[in-house]
Amino acid sequence: MAEDSGQERTEEPTPKKLQEAKKKGQIARSKELGTTFVLIMSAVSLLIYGPDIGRGLHLVMGRMLTLSRNETYDTSKMFSAWGAVADALLYPMAMFVLVIVLAAFIGNTLLGGFNFSWQAMAPKANKMSPLKGFKRMFGTQAAVELVKALLKFALVAACAVFLIKMYFYEILHLSIETTPGNIVHALEIIAWMFLALSCTMLVVSAIDAPYQSHNHHKQLKMTLQEVKDEYKNSEGDPQIKARIRRTQREMSQRRMMQDVPDADVVVTNPTHYSVALKYDTDKAGAPIMVAKGGDELAMQIRKVAQGNDVPLVESPVLTRALFHTTEVGExxxxxxxxxxxxxxxxxYQLKRFQKGRGRRPTKLSEHLPIPDDYQY
Known part of the structure; x- marks a missing residue:
C-alpha cells in the first residue's frame, strides 16, 4: 500500500503492527549471531568433554582391535564389546551433543527472543516466484550477505594461517607422543583452534546483529496513511464515533425532555441554566434531578415546563450549584x-394558593443557604 501511494515510511511501527508482525514470524534474527554462539559453545564443550572422549576412543580402539578369533565369530561377544563402547563414549558424547542443542536454541533467540508462528511455516506463493527470487538474489540483502561471506572467509582464513603457524611444531610433536596422551592432546589442540576460529565470527556478529535489528525496524515502519487507517480500524472512524455520540446525546436529551412535564419545579439561572427537580417520597428519600441543560437546552426545558404548568423558580446560585454537582437521575x-x-x-404553597386552598406564599428568599464550596 505504501509503495502504491508513494508515501515514505516515516512513522514508527505501532504496537499493533509489531504484534501482527510477530504473529507472522517477522522478527529480527541474526543467523551469524546464532551460528557464532553455537560454534563457540561447541568449542567450549569440546574443551570440557574432549579429554573423556579421547580416553573413551582409546579404550574403544584398544578393545575392538584386540578381538580374538572366537569373539569375532561369537555374536554374544560382539554385543558385549559394543556395551564397552557405550560405557566409554555414551556419557561424554551425550553431554557434548546436549550442549550443542542448547546452544542452538539459545543462540537463535538472542536477537528477537523466542517466537513460534504457524503463519511463518505456511507455504507462500510469492516465495516460489522466480521473479521475486531474482530480486532477492540481486537485492540489497543479497549484497549484504555477499559482503558478510567475504568478510567471514577473510577472517577465518587469516586466523587459520596464524593458528597453523602457532601450533605447527606442537602438531608435529604428536607423532612421538604415546597413547592415550597423544589422542587427548590432539583433541585439545583441535578444541583451542576451533574456539579461536569461532571467536573470529564475533566480529561479523557484532556488525550483523545491529544491522538486522535496524533493517527489521525499518521494514516495519509505516506511512502516515497506514497509521491513520489502523487507528480507524482499531478505534473506529472519528467521524462515525462523533456521529454516534451526537445521536446518543440527542436520544438522552429526548428522554430527559419527556421527564420535564412530571417535574415538581424547574429552577433557572434565569438565562444560562435550567434544572428540573422531582420529589417522590414513595421512591426516593431526596429530590431527584430529572433534567438539566445550558443555553438553548435550558430554554427548551423552560418552554416544556411552561407548556405543562410546571412552576419556574429563579435562583441563580442554587441553579448553578445543582447544575455543576448533580447529574440527571441522581x-x-x-x-x-x-x-x-x-x-x-x-x-407547594404556590400551588395551594392557585387552587384557592391557602394564602399567597411570601416571595422566595434570594439568599438561600448554599455552602461556600457549592457556589459556582
Missing part, C-alpha cells in the same frame, strides 16, 4: 437539601 446533594426544601415548600 439525588440532590445533602448539602443542598435545605435550599431545595425551601424551593419545594414555596412551590
Amino acid at each position: 439525588q440532590v446533594p445533602e448539602q443542598l437539601f435545605t435550599a431545595v426544601a425551601q424551593v419545594l415548600a414555596y412551590v
Whole structure:
C-alpha cells in the first residue's frame, strides 16, 4: 500500500503492527549471531568433554582391535564389546551433543527472543516466484550477505594461517607422543583452534546483529496513511464515533425532555441554566434531578415546563450549584437539601394558593443557604 501511494515510511511501527508482525514470524534474527554462539559453545564443550572422549576412543580402539578369533565369530561377544563402547563414549558424547542443542536454541533467540508462528511455516506463493527470487538474489540483502561471506572467509582464513603457524611444531610433536596422551592432546589442540576460529565470527556478529535489528525496524515502519487507517480500524472512524455520540446525546436529551412535564419545579439561572427537580417520597428519600441543560437546552426545558404548568423558580446560585454537582437521575446533594426544601415548600404553597386552598406564599428568599464550596 505504501509503495502504491508513494508515501515514505516515516512513522514508527505501532504496537499493533509489531504484534501482527510477530504473529507472522517477522522478527529480527541474526543467523551469524546464532551460528557464532553455537560454534563457540561447541568449542567450549569440546574443551570440557574432549579429554573423556579421547580416553573413551582409546579404550574403544584398544578393545575392538584386540578381538580374538572366537569373539569375532561369537555374536554374544560382539554385543558385549559394543556395551564397552557405550560405557566409554555414551556419557561424554551425550553431554557434548546436549550442549550443542542448547546452544542452538539459545543462540537463535538472542536477537528477537523466542517466537513460534504457524503463519511463518505456511507455504507462500510469492516465495516460489522466480521473479521475486531474482530480486532477492540481486537485492540489497543479497549484497549484504555477499559482503558478510567475504568478510567471514577473510577472517577465518587469516586466523587459520596464524593458528597453523602457532601450533605447527606442537602438531608435529604428536607423532612421538604415546597413547592415550597423544589422542587427548590432539583433541585439545583441535578444541583451542576451533574456539579461536569461532571467536573470529564475533566480529561479523557484532556488525550483523545491529544491522538486522535496524533493517527489521525499518521494514516495519509505516506511512502516515497506514497509521491513520489502523487507528480507524482499531478505534473506529472519528467521524462515525462523533456521529454516534451526537445521536446518543440527542436520544438522552429526548428522554430527559419527556421527564420535564412530571417535574415538581424547574429552577433557572434565569438565562444560562435550567434544572428540573422531582420529589417522590414513595421512591426516593431526596429530590431527584430529572433534567438539566445550558443555553438553548435550558430554554427548551423552560418552554416544556411552561407548556405543562410546571412552576419556574429563579435562583441563580442554587441553579448553578445543582447544575455543576448533580447529574440527571441522581439525588440532590445533602448539602443542598435545605435550599431545595425551601424551593419545594414555596412551590407547594404556590400551588395551594392557585387552587384557592391557602394564602399567597411570601416571595422566595434570594439568599438561600448554599455552602461556600457549592457556589459556582
